[in-house]
Amino acid sequence: MNAPQRLTVYGAGLVALFVAAFTVAGLVVPKAAVAAWSMPAEGDDPAAMGMETGMETGMETGMETSTAPDAGPHAGESAAAPVRGLALEQDGLLLNPVSAPDRVGEDGTLSFSITSADGDAVTAFETEHDKELHLVVVRTDGAGFRHVHPKMSADGVWSIPWTWDAAGSYRVLTDFVPEATGENVTLSRTVEVGGRVSPEPPTAVSTSDTVDGYTATLTGDLGTSGDSRLTVTVTKDGEPVTRLEPYLGAYGHLVALRDGDLAYLHVHPEGDEPAHGSVSGPEIGFMTKAPTPGRYLLYLDFKVDGVVRTAHLVLDATGRE
Ligand SMILES: [Cu+2]
Structure with missing residues (x-):
């Protein structure tokens, strides 16, 4: 090795040392900093804040809830109604996967099964609102809403x-x-x-x-705080429909979905079963x-003279007390 070669090797060694030093610093410093930033004393829950930021409208009151002095990481969530219908699995x-026609206008069957944690199809269901399973299908923009009741085979396959009628991305809720x-x-x-x-x-x-x-x-x-009473009045030609x-066990059935992610709200009809x-x-x-402030899509099924119609x-929702 001559002098220039030795210098080159030395230089390369220095570069390698600096790279190593920067890499170690890059790994160590942010971690320490992150640890400091996420100290419980901060009070804010980054996850909850992230969820709030994802909301499109009416965030203000939700922010107040999550930054309350005594709020734990999930205090804001527990105070509101639980969010349902956003996952394909819960508690095992x-x-x-849902089988359905691939394209608009193709006649076929929509079918699926529900399995428990042991992998076996669930075949025993309780009757709720007159049915063992309620199927709600809606496009992500809120269009094409359908609320129907498929039939289950002996081995636990539901089909209808x-x-x-239209292409797009649909949410199938059971x-x-x-x-x-x-x-x-x-x-x-x-x-x-598929389709336009x-x-x-x-x-x-x-x-x-x-x-x-x-x-x-x-x-x-x-x-978002306490139960909300909603009343729907049905009229025809300006006259009350009596x-x-x-x-489905009431004088109407209401499905409420959160605009933006189609989270599913629990809705109770008032009064005794007719x-x-x-x-x-x-x-x-x-x-x-409502689980959060923001916009909600409501679909009311009501029945007159044996015909079920759906009002949209x-x-x-506000965050007011
Ligand atoms: Cu139903």
Whole structure:
């Protein structure tokens, strides 16, 4: 090795040393800094804050909740209604892949099964709102809502004849109570439907919808603290409709989904289960609670003269007490 060669090797050694030093610093310093930043004394929960930032509207009150002096990491979550319907698995219960037609206009079958932690198909369900399983299918923009009741085979496969009316990305939500646990579970999966997609423009607040001449008008405020009472009044040609028929154990069935991620709210109809053959109206009352402030998509199924119609309503939830 001559002098220039030795210098080159020496130089290369220095470079390697600096690289090593910077690498070690890069690994050590941020970790120490992160540890300091995430000290419990900070009070804020980065995960919760991240979730809040993801909200599109009405964040202010939610932020207050999560930064309350005595708020633990999940205090804000426990104070609000639990978020349901965003996962395909919960407590070992799994919604298996959904089989459905691939493209718009193809006639076929939508089917799926639910398995428990041991991998066996769940076949024993409790009846809730008149059915063992409620299937809600809606496109991510809130269009194409369907609430139907598939039939289960002896080996636990649920199926229903199915045709897609429009292309897009759909959320398939299943709402049920397995006999084994007695706990209500909502699991969901996303299904893509091929074809030209024409997304609906952003959803605007709408407290009234008319279907086949029947107008459903929503009153009441949706809040994140305490139960909210929502009332829907059904009229036809300006006259109150007083012959609402029982449907799914009440005089109407309300599905509420959070705009933006289609989280599924628990909604209780008010009053006792109607007797067979009885009618009511024009008001239907529901109790629910929003998990966060923001916009919610409401779908009311109501039955008159044996025909079930669905009204689409849109409401903003506030974080007010
Ligand atoms: Cu149902």
